[in-house]
Amino acid sequence: MSPRRSAAEAQHTKDSILSTAMDIASLDGLEGVTIGRLATELAMSKSGVLNHFSTKQTLQLAAVHHVIAEFQERVIEPAMRHPAGLERLLALCDNWFDYLADTGLPGGCLLTAAATEFDGREGEVHDAVLKSWRDWRSFLRAEIHRAQLDIDADQAVFEIVSFGPGLNQALQLHGDQAAITHARRAVRRTLGQPDSV
Structure with a gap:
């Protein structure tokens, strides 16, 4: 076996x-992730799992950082292609809600849980x-200031950030797909914009 294939x-x-x-x-929270459970799920030995992630905490942190990177790729980077201001701010929120509706994980947004x-x-x-939530709040606050809206930025950030977990619960617990539209309308009202959704 070649070293390249072995590394791959x-x-x-x-x-x-x-x-996994x-x-x-x-589904079960980060505390539900154990070396033994992963070994069973993947038909591996515990030592085989530990060869890649030395501790449960290392694995938990890897999961958190992976989701943060995915959030950056799916929510923030596409929005940054819009001009600074209201258009970008709305794109950030809409992208976030789209992400919450389709995280690719069976239990919804890992960071929200x-x-x-x-x-x-x-x-x-x-x-x-x-840190992930503080960074998101700070980023939203900066974009609200750039949009130069006649609103209380701290109040707007508080409201917008609360819409995400509310949407996640509506989707995961109630199966309410209409909640995505409600969340988008709520953002526009918070930002003092016409309800155009």
């Missing part, structure tokens, strides 16, 4: 472990989840 196979195995961990975490799961805890996973 190792990366494939690592990706499979992470993908994210599926589990979206992790925010509740880790809100009263301490440690590296808590800190990573907290």
Whole structure:
């Protein structure tokens, strides 16, 4: 076996472990991700899983960072192609709601669930989840200022950020697809814009 093929196979195995961990975490929380459960799900030995992720926390952090990177790719980067101002701000929110409606995970948005799961805890996973939400709030606040809207930016950020978890619950718990339209309308009202959705 060539070193290149061996490295590719190792990366494939690592990706499979992470993908399975994210599926589990979206349904049962990050604490539901255990080395033993992953070994069983993937028909691997525990040591085989540990060769790629040395601890449960390492795996949890990898899942959080993977979702953050995906959020950047699917929500922020497409919106940044719009001119700065209201158009970009609305694109950010609409992209976020589209992402929540189709995260690719069976239990919905992992970061939204992790925010509740880790809100009263301490440690590296808590800190990573907290940073992801703080960064998102700061980014929204900066874009609201760029849009030069005659609104209270802090109040707008509070409201917009609350719409995401509300939408996630409506989709995951109630199966309410109309909630996406409601969330988009709510954003426009918060931003003092006509209800054009």
